Amino acid sequence: MRSRLFNIIVIIVFVIILGVCFYYMYPFQSSIKLGLDLRGGTQIILKPIERGAEQVTSEAIDKAQFIILNRIDSLGISEPLVTRDFNNNIIVQLPGVDDPERAIDVIGKTAQLEFKILQSVDENENPVFGPTLLTGDKLVKAAAGYDSSGRIVVTMSFNDEGAQQFEKITSENVGQRLAIVLDDEMKSAPVIRQAISGGDAVIEGIPTLEEAKDIALVLQTGALPVNLEIQEVQTIGPTLGQDSLQQSILAGIIGFCLIAIFMLALFRGLGLISITGLLFYIVIFWGILAALETPITLPGIAGVVLTIGIAVDANILIFSRIKEEMIKGKSKSASFVEGFRNALKAIIDSNITTLITAAALYRFGTGPIRGFAVTLAIGIIISMFISLIFIRAILFMVVNSRAVTPRFIGVRIPKSSLVDSQGEVVGKK
């Protein structure tokens, strides 16, 4: 058994950790980020698809992510989250948004702006274009508004390089029609009357000002380097999410009380230590989730439920071993040391295998499964930490106290029984 001083230090360290966790827990209402399934909002999953010869590269998706985030920001949606899963799907989370139509519209627009010469119109009245002469990536500014005759337009300004190209195109093609094509749709095709310098152009033929604003917005934020296909749109109303959350919390509280009663009934005084450990566990778990700012989701709650079970399990393993040793008739301190040693391997082995599962889930899982893996892994590590270090320190602190009797631990050796030297009850007299 390690020295008393060591145990005191361990307990002090734990109290400090608890203090730090309390700091992160405050304010209680908002310290933990909630996933969309618990707080309500919209989640959109988009699958990048290669466009023509262009491959879907990791860089292209990074860029697409950045552009989407910019577009959402411009829509004034607070706390949007744009992430990416193992399959390179882009996941857009919009908390509190319950009518996602406009957001989807804006996010999904590729905003591929091209300037081409309109060569002719075929028999189905489809335009036939020449090669692309200029693209939207040379754009520096786009704005929606009305022109002098009151029509809705989007005005665009090019950078120096774009302006030079634009001047060259217009000067070489005087008399031809210059088609302005947005996402493969011809918006307008004005006739070039003279060379245009200065690098300004206008898109016409837009029905509403709102649409003009959206076009300006997507042009401003740049063209997506990939096409995006919507895989899933999920909107959870605010009531459903809150219901789920409140019921989960209530279930947690009632579950905790039942566990506490159970542990007290089974292990008496040791149960008290275990309840303290469990409270510490909850505080540390909460603190870490708040500090990491990982949003907790419904599957994440499954992970929490499971890890509470695992946390208690470690205590049960240790305490039953201690009881076992005491029934064998060993001294208090010997029972505590032996009980701990015997339970140690089982706890470590079972937790490490579960950690292996969590790691694999984290690496290869998608969205909600990842959230689950994170809570599972955090829970296991905290529970091992508490059971093997904190509870151990407390146990060895109190073991020599006179209050700790076999009865205190819930061991009953009937006096009228025949007990062999190993403490095994072999029968009554």
Added chain:
Amino acid sequence: MVKNKKAAKKLKRKKTQQSILPAAETIKPLTDEKKFEKGKESPLIEIRTVRFDFIGKNKYWIILSTALIIAGIILFFIRGFNFGIDFLGGNLMEVKFKKEVSITELRKLMEETGYGKAILQSTDKDQYIIRTTPINEEQKDSILNKLDEEIGIEKPLVQDREVAAGFSKTITRNALIAVAISVVGILIYVWIRFAVRFAIVAIIELLHDVLIIFSFYIVTFREFNTTTIAVILTILGYSLSDAIVIFDRIREELRVNKRDSFPLIVNYSINKILVRSLSTTATTLFPVIVLLIIGNETLKDFAFGLFIGVLSGTFSSIFIGAPILIAWNNRFPKYKK
């Protein structure tokens, strides 16, 4: 030695009383050398008491479990899983109406909109889940407008989901890859810490638990969705720690007890771990049962899977894992037969 005789006598009496458990109790000299060294305890006898015989009556348990799985398989071919929209694709709207409405009324209205085949599920007297095949915004609006005119609906919708068909393939594939990798990891770890047979038995237990959960979902026709996958993964973790704890006890017993046969050691180990197993099952199930009682539909679905899985996980480590270990040892003896 007096005590030794006494105990032997005692044992003899017990044996005649309980002939069902022939090999269940033995006397063995204490062989733990460490205890000798300490010299604190006299090297007398240690009695391996076995309260319940888990191995003898094992057949019945395996039959129960197999029957469930077979029922699941049969029903799988008859009607299969009740997959949620995250697997099938389509639209789901959960609507809270301004007044109570019966499912027949709602069905009639849906028929008028041309979506009579939609799946309707009541979550409250005035609240329904409506599931359709993939529809576009206009079609969705036409349904909602009709319902709003006739009954009146609360906005925003409780939930509104749209899933492209085939999207779940990637989720499922990912989950399968994750499970496959963790299975390999577990195999290697348990192999190193225990023995290869323990590793394989652990995997068989996991497989059993997954099949049991599948069967329950098929038989009760509960919705199977991505949350269900998370539940199954949770159970893999639970079942695994349960298996490992028993393996650990067997490993320890094998080390100190060189005299008894392997089946006896397994039986003894399970008896010793029983209180812990049942206690852990109870403590894990407490919050799950509360969720099952007070939770909304989403939470119930999820608590249901956990409930079945935790029970199955505890069951499989005792009634599936142990007998396979014994049968394996009978066929390829590594430990005392």
